[in-house]
Amino acid sequence: MSAGSVVVVGGGQAGFQTAASLRQEGYAGRVVLVGDRHPPYQRPPLSKAYLTGRVDVAELAFRPGDFYARHRIEVVPGPVTAVDRAGRTVALATGEHLAYEHLVLATGCRARRLGVPGQDLRGVHYLRDVDDASALVEHLGRAERLVVVGAGFIGLEVAAAARQRGAEVTVLEFAPRAMGRAVSACVGDFFIGRHRAAGTRVEVSTGVEALLDDGDGHVRGVRASTGEVLPADLVVVGVGVLPRTDLAEAAGLTVDGGVLVDDHLRSVDDAAVSAVGDCSRFVDSRSGARVRLESVQNAVDQGRCVAARIAGRPFPYTALPWFWTDQLGSKLQIAGLSAGHDRAVLVGDGVGGPFSVYCFAGQRLLAVESVDRPADHMAARRVLGAGGDALAAVTPDTVRREGFRLRDLVAA
Amino acid sequence: MKLTFRRPDGSHGVHDTDPGTSVMEAAVAHGEDGIVAECGGSLMCATCHVYVDPAFSDLLAPPAEDEAEMLTCTAAERRPTSRLSCQLVLTDDLDGLVVEIPEEQV
Numbered sequence: 185m186s187a188g189s190v191v192v193v194g195g196g197q198a199g200f201q202t203a204a205s206l207r208q209e210g211y212a213g214r215v216v217l218v219g220d221r222h223p224p225y226q227r228p229p230l231s232k233a234y235l236t237g238r239v240d241v242a243e244l245a246f247r248p249g250d251f252y253a254r255h256r257i258e259v260v261p262g263p264v265t266a267v268d269r270a271g272r273t274v275a276l277a278t279g280e281h282l283a284y285e286h287l288v289l290a291t292g293c294r295a296r297r298l299g300v301p302g303q304d305l306r307g308v309h310y311l312r313d314v315d316d317a318s319a320l321v322e323h324l325g326r327a328e329r330l331v332v333v334g335a336g337f338i339g340l341e342v343a344a345a346a347r348q349r350g351a352e353v354t355v356l357e358f359a360p361r362a363m364g365r366a367v368s369a370c371v372g373d374f375f376i377g378r379h380r381a382a383g384t385r386v387e388v389s390t391g392v393e394a395l396l397d398d399g400d401g402h403v404r405g406v407r408a409s410t411g412e413v414l415p416a417d418l419v420v421v422g423v424g425v426l427p428r429t430d431l432a433e434a435a436g437l438t439v440d441g442g443v444l445v446d447d448h449l450r451s452v453d454d455a456a457v458s459a460v461g462d463c464s465r466f467v468d469s470r471s472g473a474r475v476r477l478e479s480v481q482n483a484v485d486q487g488r489c490v491a492a493r494i495a496g497r498p499f500p501y502t503a504l505p506w507f508w509t510d511q512l513g514s515k516l517q518i519a520g521l522s523a524g525h526d527r528a529v530l531v532g533d534g535v536g537g538p539f540s541v542y543c544f545a546g547q548r549l550l551a552v553e554s555v556d557r558p559a560d561h562m563a564a565r566r567v568l569g570a571g572g573d574a575l576a577a578v579t580p581d582t583v584r585r586e587g588f589r590l591r592d593l594v595a596a
Numbered sequence: 597m598k599l600t601f602r603r604p605d606g607s608h609g610v611h612d613t614d615p616g617t618s619v620m621e622a623a624v625a626h627g628e629d630g631i632v633a634e635c636g637g638s639l640m641c642a643t644c645h646v647y648v649d650p651a652f653s654d655l656l657a658p659p660a661e662d663e664a665e666m667l668t669c670t671a672a673e674r675r676p677t678s679r680l681s682c683q684l685v686l687t688d689d690l691d692g693l694v695v696e697i698p699e700e701q702v
């Protein structure tokens with residue numbers, strides 16, 4: 185063990201934030217960020233502006249190169265191959281060992297494989313990191329027919345970018361809805377409509393049985409569960425992610441769909457180990473449910489929370505979840521978690537234009553999904569974040585009232 | 597060209613920047629920690645809030661509707677001079693621009 189040193193495993197959004205916040209909080213010990221061969225970078229543009237060529241790799245970096253030295257953050261190449269909790273050290277692939285007083289796991293996720301014949305053919309892409317994105321950009325330029333498997337956020341963002349680049353695009357979704365787990369039915373349907381209006385074919389309740397070989401090891405098409413064969417020279421699979429928990433498991437930490445942590449984001453087994461971001465499964469302070477979230481907000485706020493604790497200013501994790509996606513010029517912003525809502529009230533210009541959907545469980549507001557209504561989103565973050573009377577005042581009846589604007593409640 | 601940040605503690609950061617970058621990008625590049633920019637300039641987070649020195653107000657195009665809406669409910673109070681710095685792209689005529697960083701972004 186080493187007094188006064190933090191090792192952060194993973195130089196993504198959560199790992200970067202943890203390291204940066206440690207210094208902002210005045211932590212004086214050693215901070216080592218174990219990253220990969222790229223300086224820490226943002227992922228959201230990878231399925232958006234990066235695919236349409238509006239940003240380049242250098243612009244993805246969170247901070248300029250000299251930031252780390254200036255803040256005494258040692259960025260070392262990984263991966264971490266093992267954790268010795270008894271000895272409080274981690275082993276690196278280089279053979280080196282690093283001692284820690286606090287270990288922060290920020291290992292993120294890997295893309296879930298499709299699990300059908302032909303999934304390893306050339307021309308079949310996944311999108312999780314900048315190397316995936318660079319490979320995809322190269323092929324998108326040449327592709328005429330793209331099939332996207334999975335109408336989740338990433339699949340739909342890729343479909344939008346490919347459409348904007350002129351490819352013929354089909355999206356196949358196994359579930360009856362787009363972005364099913366994360367949004368209400370009206371928002372999912374709105375986005376399917378947007379994609380169809382842009383000329384993309386979207387088929388829901390349609391699975392994939394096989395990816396077909398052109399005889400040369402390259403994909404030539406997709407056989408859908410309906411029996412139809414869709415020709416394709418490029419396939420992008422966006423069927424979700426799995427948390428990267430192998431290290432934690434091997435170290436004997438409890439893992440169940442993510443590293444299980446307490447209300448301060450410490451492993452339930454070992455107070456010297458924390459888990460933040462996409463790999464962390466924590467108790468949502470509002471619903472009481474254990475959740476694992478994949479968002480910039482979650483990575484950033486959890487990194488801040490753990491850094492503050494290590495620097496001597498502990499507080500339980502209670503940040504309000506929020507999220508965004510951007511497709512075909514429509515922005516969706518979500519505040520709160522809609523899981524478990526039993527009614528959704530749409531307020532705004534109807535299903536064609538800007539609107540917000542208020543998701544309630546009984547009388548209690550759980551989440552607000554705003555399509556091209558940023559003011560509603562910002563107000564929703566305030567109201568949901570504050571809780572108490574301000575939140576209780578927002579009921580299905582209030583939001584249905586003529587002229588209702590959430591921001592008026594915040595100003596009051 | 598020159599860009600000045602007035603920080604919440606009263607100190608100043610004066611930086612050399614290039615036209616074409618946004619005020620947010622310049623802040624991040626020069627280690628102005630008071631600009632958080634969680635969404636990386638996607639106009640989704642409002643953690644890049646600044647107050648523009650009134651002397652420069654007339655040189656800036658007014659905020660687009662999206663930006664104006666994102667400025668509702670910022671962490672620090674909204675003022676008439678409030679802007680989201682990721683939307684302020686530097687041009688030659690903004691040489692010498694002064695912006696104030698609010699106390700809070702989140």
Ligand SMILES: Cc1cc2nc3c(=O)[nH]c(=O)nc-3n(C[C@H](O)[C@H](O)[C@H](O)COP(=O)(O)OP(=O)(O)OC[C@H]3O[C@@H](n4cnc5c(N)ncnc54)[C@H](O)[C@@H]3O)c2cc1C
Binds near residue numbers: 264
């Ligand atoms: C294409 C794409 C688009 C997205 N768009 C949005 C969006 O619009 N809005 C939004 O809110 N969120 C979006 N997200 C989600 C958001 O980017 C993630 O939630 C966030 O990056 C999670 O941060 P993290 O640090 O937990 O994981 P990551 O950012 O994935 O970082 C984890 C890092 O850990 C490294 N690592 C893993 N194991 C080891 C090891 N053993 N040793 C060393 N390093 C290791 C990995 O290589 C990786 O670099 C998007 C994600 C993707 C992939």
Ligand code: FES
Binds near residue numbers: 681
């Ligand atoms: S950086 Fe997020 S709104 Fe400006």
